[in-house]
Amino acid sequence: MRDYSVRQIIGDGQFTRLRDMKVLLVGAGGIGCELLKNLVQMGFGEVHVVDLDTIEISNLNRQFLFRQRDVKRAKAATAVAAVGYFSSGRLVAHQGNITDATVFPLAWFRGFAAVFNALDNVAARRHVNRMAQFASIPLLESGTAGFDGQVQPIVPGKTECFDCTAKETPRTYPVCTIRSTPSQPVHCVIWAKNFLFQQLFGEPAEPPATEDLGTDDPAEIARIRQESGELAQLQEWARTGDTARVRAVIEKLFVVDIQKLAAIESLWHTRPQPEALEGFELGVPSNAADASALWGIQEHLNRFAASLRRLMERMPREGSIEFDKDDADALEFVATAANIRAHIFHIKMLSVFDIKQIAGNIIPAIVTTNAIIAGLSALVSLRVLNLLRVMPNDPLNLPMAFTSMASKISSNRYLAAPRLSPPNPNCSVCAHYQRCALTVGAVRCKTLTLGELIEAVQEKYGFSNEVSVVDTSTNRLLADFDFDDLNGNTLEKLELRTGSILTVSDDVPSEEDNTVRKPIEFYLELSDSATGFELIELPHIRVIDKETASNSDSVEADGKTAEVDLDLVDASGAIVIQDEEDSQPDAAKRKHSRDSESDDSTSKRARLDADSAEILILD
Numbered sequence: 001m002r003d004y005s006v007r008q009i010i011g012d013g014q015f016t017r018l019r020d021m022k023v024l025l026v027g028a029g030g031i032g033c034e035l036l037k038n039l040v041q042m043g044f045g046e047v048h049v050v051d052l053d054t055i056e057i058s059n060l061n062r063q064f065l066f067r068q069r070d071v072k073r074a075k076a077a078t079a080v081a082a083v084g085y086f087s088s089g090r091l092v093a094h095q096g097n098i099t100d101a102t103v104f105p106l107a108w109f110r111g112f113a114a115v116f117n118a119l120d121n122v123a124a125r126r127h128v129n130r131m132a133q134f135a136s137i138p139l140l141e142s143g144t145a146g147f148d149g150q151v152q153p154i155v156p157g158k159t160e161c162f163d164c165t166a167k168e169t170p171r172t173y174p175v176c177t178i179r180s181t182p183s184q185p186v187h188c189v190i191w192a193k194n195f196l197f198q199q200l201f202g203e204p205a206e207p208p209a210t211e212d213l214g215t216d217d218p219a220e221i222a223r224i225r226q227e228s229g230e231l232a233q234l235q236e237w238a239r240t241g242d243t244a245r246v247r248a249v250i251e252k253l254f255v256v257d258i259q260k261l262a263a264i265e266s267l268w269h270t271r272p273q274p275e276a277l278e279g280f281e282l283g284v285p286s287n288a289a290d291a292s293a294l295w296g297i298q299e300h301l302n303r304f305a306a307s308l309r310r311l312m313e314r315m316p317r318e319g320s321i322e323f324d325k326d327d328a329d330a331l332e333f334v335a336t337a338a339n340i341r342a343h344i345f346h347i348k349m350l351s352v353f354d355i356k357q358i359a360g361n362i363i364p365a366i367v368t369t370n371a372i373i374a375g376l377s378a379l380v381s382l383r384v385l386n387l388l389r390v391m392p393n394d395p396l397n398l399p400m401a402f403t404s405m406a407s408k409i410s411s412n413r414y415l416a417a418p419r420l421s422p423p424n425p426n427c428s429v430c431a432h433y434q435r436c437a438l439t440v441g442a443v444r445c446k447t448l449t450l451g452e453l454i455e456a457v458q459e460k461y462g463f464s465n466e467v468s469v470v471d472t473s474t475n476r477l478l479a480d481f482d483f484d485d486l487n488g489n490t491l492e493k494l495e496l497r498t499g500s501i502l503t504v505s506d507d508v509p510s511e512e513d514n515t516v517r518k519p520i521e522f523y524l525e526l527s528d529s530a531t532g533f534e535l536i537e538l539p540h541i542r543v544i545d546k547e548t549a550s551n552s553d554s555v556e557a558d559g560k561t562a563e564v565d566l567d568l569v570d571a572s573g574a575i576v577i578q579d580e581e582d583s584q585p586d587a588a589k590r591k592h593s594r595d596s597e598s599d600d601s602t603s604k605r606a607r608l609d610a611d612s613a614e615i616l617i618l619d
């Protein structure tokens, strides 16, 4: 009997519960295909799979539910069809973007016993995390990067959430390191790809502001500015496909510019001085082009000249060329330019293959890591769903699993399972606010004004007369203690709809009990079925005093409005909040101190969780 093993592990009674459970899997890629197979084999009663994408040929090497004939078909439906023949439960596929609140509203999330994330980007992960918090359902978050992988169980209110720790943003380098003082191969690759290739063949870009150059040295700033001006000439040659100028371009980039740079003595007290390629010769590229071998400088020069010529020839036809690692001319140009620059600056040269990985921001997906992580995610879910009776009263003792070979968490073990942390009191997603859904009839939305809503909230939860209301989903300030211009507008006019998140906060102590209320986030749901003529039905939640809710004294009551810069008004009349780090949650901006053990695992996790498309592997 197929269920035999699971029944043995969790017992017949618990297996009956599992058979009744409906779970959601988001993402049917590398981890998702493995996980779907696991969930079906475990016997969950109903599994829904969401994926927005269709199958690419490059997915076939690791997304084993897909075959050649499936290329271009929807991932979710194909994956479901592939496991259908051994499934004893109900399977439902959805092709769509999980962040689309009209297709996947909060009410829909509420129907699941647990959500499994098998995504590849931070934005979607963050969205599902927030929905799981609103719906109060456990989330099994997972991710892999090469040999590293991680599973984080998130139990709302009990363990830290995906946003409790800052996620790494793409790595950036000061302009001066890239343009003047490279010291690592990656600096040369970025110069070749993001600066040189972009300047010669890309859409014209704004020059960086002086304060962004990362240096105060006036001679160096003047040189960078002059170099940019001289590039205009090179751009003109590239744009018009003037291939007679190939030699002149090389002369400018690798001789004249380097001589000028070498002459700025202040730069070379602590670094080796670059050496210009004076008297270089150009020859014919050799036929043997092994991309994983290290070529000599002459071969690089020959190939740089040849790829430059080919790209120049394309320019009059194509207008501009965007860097694409799979465009052979573009890759050869960037790889050879990076290595010639590395040679000049006495930096190690790399193979074209290695440069392709760096320039394409590629970390190879390892099918075994995906399988291990999917297996752990499925196993941990038994604990999260209380199907295993092991220390059920200690949610922090759920294993958060890491593979550790590459992340060096432990040199002796491949897997590490550190204890979970409780929610970070400063996390804007799981701790800083209280949250609940607010259902308004679709018809009522056309008449209900913002002012009426504010009054109802004040009355129900004991807020003062000076509340502020922010539409967090679009970052608009709708009302404030000295901004009530929109109070007469209806929710419909304010373009509030299903999926809008309204944050209501207050800094003034309530008259009722002289305490300052913790801000509330309302997830707005418009319902066709909600009728009734009463104002609105506000959910019953216990409104906690801000001081008791948070034991941190460094946090302001309202992280969002505290950073408002009131200078932009949108079409609806709302004030657009100019938040310096829009994409970062409040938690990400604040330092979160922890003990050293969890610090270590946290920083590892931040690295693993970063959007894989944005990670740059350096060594």
Ligand SMILES: Nc1ncnc2c1ncn2[C@@H]1O[C@H](COP(=O)(O)OP(=O)(O)OP(=O)(O)O)[C@@H](O)[C@H]1O
Binding pocket: 026, 027, 028, 029, 030, 031, 032, 050, 051, 052, 053, 056, 058, 059, 075, 096, 097, 098, 099, 118, 119, 120, 121, 124, 365
């Ligand atoms: N917002 C989203 N809504 C639904 N599915 C998503 C969303 N964002 C990403 N996904 C899906 O999550 C899956 C992640 O899988 P994986 O990391 O293996 O990436 P991939 O796109 O399949 O592979 P690769 O990036 O290497 O081509 C993909 O199938 C992707 O379509």
Ligand SMILES: [Zn+2]
Binding pocket: 160, 161, 162, 163, 164, 165, 423, 424, 427, 428, 429, 430, 431
């Ligand atoms: Zn959190």
